[in-house]
Amino acid sequence: KADRPCPLQWHAPERVPLNAHSECRSRQTVGAELNVTISPGPRPTAAFRWAFTRNSAGTHCSIQFEPTLVWAINSTTASAIGTGANPDFYSFEGELNPTTGGINGTVYHPPFASRVRAGIFAIQPVSPDNPARPSTCAPVPPTPPGPPTPPGPPAARNPPIWPAPAEFSPAASGVGTQAIVDATALRLVCTGPQAACDNTVAPAFTAGKGWAFMVPGADRTGATLATVLVIVDASVPLQYGVNETYSLEVNSTHAMVRAGTEWGALHGLESFFQLILIEPWESCVVCNKYVIREDVPFSIVDYPRVAWRGLMIDTGRHYLPPDLIKRAIDAMAASKLNALHWHLTDDQSFPVCLESHPELCRLSQFHDQVTGAPRNYTRADIAAIVSHATARGVRVIPELDLPGHSVGLQTAAPDLYTNCSSTHKLPDPTHEGFFDLIDSILGEMATEFPDGYIHMGGDEVDTSCWTENAAVARWMADKNLTAMGLLNYFQSRVQGIVSKHFAAAMFWDEFWAAKLTALNTTVAEIRSTAFAETLSGGRKALTTGLNEAWYLDHGVANPRFIQMDWEPYYLHDPFASLTHSQLEFVLGGEVDMWGEGVDETNFEPRVFPWASAVAERLWSPPLRSGSTDEAAPRLSAFRCLLVRRGIRAAPIGPGAPC
Numbered sequence: 310k311a312d313r314p315c316p317l318q319w320h321a322p323e324r325v326p327l328n329a330h331s332e333c334r335s336r337q338t339v340g341a342e343l344n345v346t347i348s349p350g351p352r353p354t355a356a357f358r359w360a361f362t363r364n365s366a367g368t369h370c371s372i373q374f375e376p377t378l379v380w381a382i383n384s385t386t387a388s389a390i391g392t393g394a395n396p397d398f399y400s401f402e403g404e405l406n407p408t409t410g411g412i413n414g415t416v417y418h419p420p421f422a423s424r425v426r427a428g429i430f431a432i433q434p435v436s437p438d439n440p441a442r443p444s445t446c447a448p449v450p451p452t453p454p455g456p457p458t459p460p461g462p463p464a465a466r467n468p469p470i471w472p473a474p475a476e477f478s479p480a481a482s483g484v485g486t487q488a489i490v491d492a493t494a495l496r497l498v499c500t501g502p503q504a505a506c507d508n509t510v511a512p513a514f515t516a517g518k519g520w521a522f523m524v525p526g527a528d529r530t531g532a533t534l535a536t537v538l539v540i541v542d543a544s545v546p547l548q549y550g551v552n553e554t555y556s557l558e559v560n561s562t563h564a565m566v567r568a569g570t571e572w573g574a575l576h577g578l579e580s581f582f583q584l585i586l587i588e589p590w591e592s593c594v595v596c597n598k599y600v601i602r603e604d605v606p607f608s609i610v611d612y613p614r615v616a617w618r619g620l621m622i623d624t625g626r627h628y629l630p631p632d633l634i635k636r637a638i639d640a641m642a643a644s645k646l647n648a649l650h651w652h653l654t655d656d657q658s659f660p661v662c663l664e665s666h667p668e669l670c671r672l673s674q675f676h677d678q679v680t681g682a683p684r685n686y687t688r689a690d691i692a693a694i695v696s697h698a699t700a701r702g703v704r705v706i707p708e709l710d711l712p713g714h715s716v717g718l719q720t721a722a723p724d725l726y727t728n729c730s731s732t733h734k735l736p737d738p739t740h741e742g743f744f745d746l747i748d749s750i751l752g753e754m755a756t757e758f759p760d761g762y763i764h765m766g767g768d769e770v771d772t773s774c775w776t777e778n779a780a781v782a783r784w785m786a787d788k789n790l791t792a793m794g795l796l797n798y799f800q801s802r803v804q805g806i807v808s809k810h811f812a813a814a815m816f817w818d819e820f821w822a823a824k825l826t827a828l829n830t831t832v833a834e835i836r837s838t839a840f841a842e843t844l845s846g847g848r849k850a851l852t853t854g855l856n857e858a859w860y861l862d863h864g865v866a867n868p869r870f871i872q873m874d875w876e877p878y879y880l881h882d883p884f885a886s887l888t889h890s891q892l893e894f895v896l897g898g899e900v901d902m903w904g905e906g907v908d909e910t911n912f913e914p915r916v917f918p919w920a921s922a923v924a925e926r927l928w929s930p931p932l933r934s935g936s937t938d939e940a941a942p943r944l945s946a947f948r949c950l951l952v953r954r955g956i957r958a959a960p961i962g963p964g965a966p967c
Contacts, residue, residue, distance in 0.1 A: 474611040479604070539567075583643075620916070633909050640916075643921075645924055663688075775795055800816075836852075847894060858878070859899070921948075
């Protein structure tokens with residue numbers, strides 16, 4: 310490693326190790342070997358080991374490990390997220406060859422500044438045909454034995470952010486200093502696609518300053534951290550599986566967020582602003598100043614454990630005002646949840662106002678019990694909610710529950726439903742008009758919800774409603790269909806309609822228990838212990854926790870307080886025992902808040918921060934998110950950050966007011 314940028318040319322005649330030669334002004338030649346091992350999996354990583362040699366001024370040989378360099382592979386683009394032991398030196402970007410697994414690309418110096426091109430490199434993954442070779446440096450003398458090591462591995466230390474990051478490199482002991490943030494002059498410098506910087510990064514930065522710097526008259530004396538640099542490699546549409554990886558490096562003068570997409574940059578900014586705290590007078594070291602709650606310099610490399618991290622809300626049972634839904638989205642984004650599953654309709658209402666069928670909303674919406682005012686969601690309401698969510702990296706997936714839980718639709722279209730004694734009336738599968746109606750509804754919904762995924766329900770279907778109806782029973786006999794056969798026919802028709810308007814359909818797990826062949830190309834949402842079995846069958850699946858463990862409406866009582874206990878939600882891990890082959894079919898997970906017992910008066914404290922507890926299980930690796938003793942103070946502080954943003958999140962236990 311030279312003391313200044315030098316022209317650098319990488320070449321690998323035998324592929325591994327690489328040789329690097331650099332000619333600096335001092336004419337001192339530096340040679341280096343680089344052993345790289347790329348691990349397989351959905352997020353390939355690389356372990357780096359450098360070996361340096363020098364001549365001219367004598368021979369020097371040393372070995373340096375670079376544990377913070379991590380390859381992030383997205384499609385065919387490969388980037389080293391994190392820049393090694395010296396954050397002001399080199400970073401790496403390249404193109405992945407999907408056939409050989411090799412990476413060819415460019416070396417930049419320094420990553421924080423203008424990314425000056427320093428050279429090129431080519432590497433191949435280590436394999437039996439291409440093994441890593443030991444360094445040519447002399448062996449390092451063994452370290453003399455010291456005192457016995459205390460038993461047990463040390464617990465991972467996390468920075469004070471929620472959810473915990475995947476990788477955290479704190480300042481070295483005795484070296485770190487406290488950084489004071491200039492709340493007035495803090496500025497954003499964003500490099501990358503203009504659309505990403507202007508439309509996504511800049512508004513998020515402005516919003517972060519709004520809630521992070523809420524105490525007027527803070528002392529700016531001695532403030533040195535005044536710049537946040539955000540580097541975005543590419544602007545891509547928000548969709549399932551988008552690259553959300555980011556790195557965050559903070560020193561006394563600036564913070565740098567580096568991300569493959571604007572969606573990763575949003576997470577990096579969220580983590581940065583969570584680190585800012587104004588020192589209270591009672592215990593202050595640097596009084597009445599905004600400081601970083603972690604000694605600098607430090608770095609974070611962060612990425613999600615699963616790609617789908619959702620919250621389900623239910624507006625079919627109780628109306629939730631659009632502004633409340635937007636605040637929930639704000640809390641989701643702060644928790645790094647990225648999918649709002651919107652259970653729009655149910656037996657109690659059909660509150661979606663469609664231009665193609667205005668009668669559905671008019672006849673089956675809620676009304677205020679005092680004023681009589683209608684409570685519904687217009688096209689403008691939905692557009693505003695989807696726009697608000699997209700700007701915060703949250704996808705919106707609508708649910709139109711069929712064939713059960715659709716009495717709200719029956720209220721507006723009674724002629725299209727089966728006449729039976731069941732309270733859970735079902736659509737008439739013999740009536741073509743019903744399928745025409747669903748085609749029209751989904752066609753309009755596809756223009757309002759652009760994500761591509763839609764949930765079509767499928768739970769608690771009482772097929773006796775069909776078998777006891779004489780006309781439907783005769784139709785079944787003519788077609789030689791059983792009740793399950795009729796359900797399969799119904800879902801086949803619905804699935805054909807869905808495929809015209811949406812990229813993928815999701816259904817609750819009762820349909821898979823019934824083994825309906827009509828669902829072979831769809832996605833399962835599993836609430837039971839059959840999660841692993843579903844994955845083993847090659848089915849893409851989402852989990853709400855085994856045995857509905859992430860159902861917030863169930864509530865988990867804490868005997869110490871009259872409130873919900875966050876720990877069972879946090880400790881439940883449905884992914885822990887899955888095999889590698891099963892994990893390949895995991896979409897992710899979500900926490901569900903069914904609406905029978907919540908409305909706008911109690912929704913927020915029933916959902917947050919309990920959903921945030923699950924969010925860390927979905928985002929953070931297990932080694933970073935296993936101890937409730939470690940997590941409790943971070944979650945309590947995070948809850949106060951939500952309150953600061955106007956979200957009425959409940960406390961997790963006794964403590965000082967926010």
